[in-house]
Amino acid sequence: MSGLPLVLAANAFDTFVQTLFKALALGSLYALLALGFVLIYKATQTVNFAQGALALAGTWFLSIIFMDWNVPGRWIGGPGWVHWFIALVLAAAATGGLGLVIERLTIRPMIGEPVFSMAVITLGLEVVVRVVAFDAVNTTPRVLGIPWGTETFKIGGAMVAWSYVAAIGMAAAAFLGTWQFFKTRTGVAMRATAFDQEAALAQGISVGRIFAIAWAVGSALAAISGIFASMPPWGPAGMASREGAFFAFRALPAVILGGLDSAIGALVGGLIIGFAEVFAGQYLARYTGVLGAGYQQVVPYVVMLICLLVRPYGLFGTKEIRRV
Amino acid sequence: MRGRPNFYTSYESESQLMPTTTKKVLLGLFLLVLVLMPFDLPVIDQIPFVRFLGENVWLRLINRTMTFAIAALGLNILMGLAGQISIGHTFFGGVGAYTAVLLGGKGSANLWGWGLPMWLWLPAAGVVAAVVGIAVAPAAVRVRGLYLGIVTLGLIFIGLHLSRVFPEIAGPGALGRKWPRMELRLWKEEEPILDFSRDGHWFWFDINKNQKTYLFLLVVLILMAWMAANLARSRTGRALQAIRDRDVAAEIMGVPEYRYKTTAFAISSFYAGIGGALFASLSVQLPPEQWGLIGAVNFIAALLIGGMGRVSGVLMGSFFVMTSHRFVEEIVDWMKHQVEEAGTFSALFDFFISTGRGDGGVVSVMETALGYPLPVSALDDIIFGLLIIFFLLFEPQGLYGIWIKIRNYWKGWPFSY
Numbered sequence: 001m002s003g004l005p006l007v008l009a010a011n012a013f014d015t016f017v018q019t020l021f022k023a024l025a026l027g028s029l030y031a032l033l034a035l036g037f038v039l040i041y042k043a044t045q046t047v048n049f050a051q052g053a054l055a056l057a058g059t060w061f062l063s064i065i066f067m068d069w070n071v072p073g074r075w076i077g078g079p080g081w082v083h084w085f086i087a088l089v090l091a092a093a094a095t096g097g098l099g100l101v102i103e104r105l106t107i108r109p110m111i112g113e114p115v116f117s118m119a120v121i122t123l124g125l126e127v128v129v130r131v132v133a134f135d136a137v138n139t140t141p142r143v144l145g146i147p148w149g150t151e152t153f154k155i156g157g158a159m160v161a162w163s164y165v166a167a168i169g170m171a172a173a174a175f176l177g178t179w180q181f182f183k184t185r186t187g188v189a190m191r192a193t194a195f196d197q198e199a200a201l202a203q204g205i206s207v208g209r210i211f212a213i214a215w216a217v218g219s220a221l222a223a224i225s226g227i228f229a230s231m232p233p234w235g236p237a238g239m240a241s242r243e244g245a246f247f248a249f250r251a252l253p254a255v256i257l258g259g260l261d262s263a264i265g266a267l268v269g270g271l272i273i274g275f276a277e278v279f280a281g282q283y284l285a286r287y288t289g290v291l292g293a294g295y296q297q298v299v300p301y302v303v304m305l306i307c308l309l310v311r312p313y314g315l316f317g318t319k320e321i322r323r324v
Numbered sequence: 325m326r327g328r329p330n331f332y333t334s335y336e337s338e339s340q341l342m343p344t345t346t347k348k349v350l351l352g353l354f355l356l357v358l359v360l361m362p363f364d365l366p367v368i369d370q371i372p373f374v375r376f377l378g379e380n381v382w383l384r385l386i387n388r389t390m391t392f393a394i395a396a397l398g399l400n401i402l403m404g405l406a407g408q409i410s411i412g413h414t415f416f417g418g419v420g421a422y423t424a425v426l427l428g429g430k431g432s433a434n435l436w437g438w439g440l441p442m443w444l445w446l447p448a449a450g451v452v453a454a455v456v457g458i459a460v461a462p463a464a465v466r467v468r469g470l471y472l473g474i475v476t477l478g479l480i481f482i483g484l485h486l487s488r489v490f491p492e493i494a495g496p497g498a499l500g501r502k503w504p505r506m507e508l509r510l511w512k513e514e515e516p517i518l519d520f521s522r523d524g525h526w527f528w529f530d531i532n533k534n535q536k537t538y539l540f541l542l543v544v545l546i547l548m549a550w551m552a553a554n555l556a557r558s559r560t561g562r563a564l565q566a567i568r569d570r571d572v573a574a575e576i577m578g579v580p581e582y583r584y585k586t587t588a589f590a591i592s593s594f595y596a597g598i599g600g601a602l603f604a605s606l607s608v609q610l611p612p613e614q615w616g617l618i619g620a621v622n623f624i625a626a627l628l629i630g631g632m633g634r635v636s637g638v639l640m641g642s643f644f645v646m647t648s649h650r651f652v653e654e655i656v657d658w659m660k661h662q663v664e665e666a667g668t669f670s671a672l673f674d675f676f677i678s679t680g681r682g683d684g685g686v687v688s689v690m691e692t693a694l695g696y697p698l699p700v701s702a703l704d705d706i707i708f709g710l711l712i713i714f715f716l717l718f719e720p721q722g723l724y725g726i727w728i729k730i731r732n733y734w735k736g737w738p739f740s741y
Contacts, residue, residue: 046470047470047473047474106713106717109717110716110717113720115469115470116409116469116470116473117628117716117720119409119470119473120624120625120628120712120716121712121713121716121717123621123624123625123712124625124709124710124711124712124713124716125709125713126621126709127621127705127706127708127709127712128705128706128709128710128713131702131705131706131709132702132706134702135698135699135702249477249481249617252474252477252478253474253478255474256471256474256475260470260471291489292485292486292488292489293488294485294488295485295489297481297485298481298482298485301478301481301482302482304475304478305463305475305478308463308466308467308471308475309462309463309466312466312467312468312471313471314471320468320469322571322572323572324570324572324573324576
């Protein structure tokens with residue numbers, strides 16, 4: 001995800017503002033993706049490696065619903081961007097449904113099995129969903145019909161893409177929603193399940209239902225972040241494309257940095273990784289000869305490695321208490 | 325004790341690799357079949373499964389499988405014995421392969437390569453990979469479980485980036501560069517002593533390059549498998565298993581966790597390096613993306629499908645992972661022929677094979693077709709993913725577990741326990 005080409009603004013301050021927005025936007029995307037990972041991890045204690053494939057499936061759903069079927073638009077009038085957001089919700093719901101089916105078929109029977117086995121099941125799922133989604137996406141280039149397209153606006157001398165604002169807004173909404181969700185009855189039940197599955201069962205919490213909810217919400221988040229990551233200034237330029245399936249892996253450093261089981265960690269980790277990547281890309285560009293083209297994509301992993309040396313469970317992750 | 329195979333009187337006899345005569349004889353026969361498999365011999369050609377594996381097309385695949393199996397044996401030491409999750413095994417394979425090409429490859433104006441002989445680049449590939457493994461270990465030992473998995477995943481991306489930073493080693497374009505052939509020279513002389521990559525004449529036989537490579541790789545694989553099996557029953561192996569079962573308990577009993585985890589990383593990377601170098605040498609030319617995530621998933625799949633922690637399981641799993649694609653293709657091909665020529669089963673397979681758009685088949689007859697009637701390559705990827713899920717859900721012990729169940733059935737017969 002290379003971002004906007006390095007457009008040099010008029011002066012250093014404008015360049016800084018421009019970079020700041022770019023970093024905030026990328027950080028928000030990472031945080032969104034990380035939130036999907038964290039939600040599923042919190043309920044099931046498993047990293048869902050299929051998140052990227054689900055994201056690709058989500059973008060495909062959106063282009064089918066919005067572009068091919070013209071779904072809200074064929075029934076209701078009103079401005080186009082309202083239609084797009086309704087289609088976005090529908091696509092997220094469709095992906096959430098897919099997540100539900102996957103959870104019921106492959107994850108539910110694994111309750112109580114070693115977490116690693118479950119993680120590898122999601123690796124297998126990743127292969128299946130990715131190949132199916134590749135095949136679905138690749139027949140024709142699928143446009144997502146993003147209402148703000150490639151438009152930008154200016155703050156002082158700095159160019160800011162509307163997609164940046166959209167990504168930041170979406171992430172803020174998602175995190176507010178999650179924060180509220182954890183206060184509800186179901187949210188508390190999910191936290192209890194994350195703490196101890198057996199104890200939660202003994203309290204009358206349906207662990208299976210919590211799994212299902214986490215997978216549905218996690219998949220929907222994957223779809224949303226996948227769609228926002230496909231917007232014009234970033235790689236695929238408003239299309240559903242194969243790259244989408246691999247973008248989620250780039251958010252893994254953010255997940256680990258923040259701690260696998262912390263929603264706040266996902267936010268902070270995502271922002272740190274986003275800032276590190278974008279700022280390194282902007283201000284170390286003159287050393288590209290030494291660092292190699294595309295070095296900024298490796299920055300997240302380096303940051304993650306350094307952080308893990310100091311804090312093995314991430315910044316906000318719960319320390320595992322190990323007993324004999 | 326003679327005649328009582330399950331009666332052990334000492335620890336040594338229980339941990340023997342070959343406890344019974346039956347096992348020795350069967351393994352001997354199996355090895356004999358393996359050695360003779362690629363040749364057109366009257367008896368070997370009658371054994372049903374072996375008959376077609378000796379053909380050149382299959383033999384090339386078997387050769388690749390063996391290099392894959394060498395690296396998978398390494399991952400088995402790390403994951404099966406020491407219980408450390410690694411999704412970055414291909415990274416170490418890549419380190420080995422690029423060491424090999426740096427030492428053994430041909431240099432030019434913008435490519436580095438010193439043209440050294442194989443007896444140097446092959447062990448060096450393993451050693452350099454092991455050193456890199458040791459270098460990574462301090463970071464990897466501190467983190468546990470899935471955190472470790474993702475850290476090792478990060479290695480892959482860092483490795484891919486490094487291959488872009490050093491086009492002198494990795495080759496400039498998307499095609500990658502050419503690896504040294506498998507041939508034994510003393511030093512840089514013109515004629516190699518032994519050449520495993522050209523057709524030739526050994527003793528009184530004509531032997532083609534695939535058969536030569538096969539024999540060479542078979543020797544290497546047997547050596548490596550034997551070493552891996554022995555490692556599991558050595559002091560180091562027991563320490564690693566103690567750490568796998570409960571690391572805190574192991575440390576309390578005086579097993580230095582840090583040192584043994586580092587050892588596990590080093591040994592596993594050594595195997596990966598050797599396997600990677602041989603694999604690359606076999607494939608002649610490879611892009612850096614070869615050492616990416618998909619390969620790493622294949623390794624994990626091989627371990628899970630075969631059965632983690634057992635050498636025989638890993639070998640079975642490697643065979644399964646590497647050949648399943650080809651088997652699916654062959655089966656689909658056969659189905660296609662049945663449909664096209666209106667064979668016995670054509671009515672049945674017509675539901676499955678799509679000969680044109682809109683006849684409800686799942687698989688397209690076109691090789692490169694995209695979209696809903698799936699191309700065969702997509703189908704075998706999907707089947708592969710489903711198999712991983714299937715094995716984890718229904719047979720966590722893998723192929724090895726199935727084999728144990730079958731064996732125990734006959735062992736206890738006519739009783740069911």
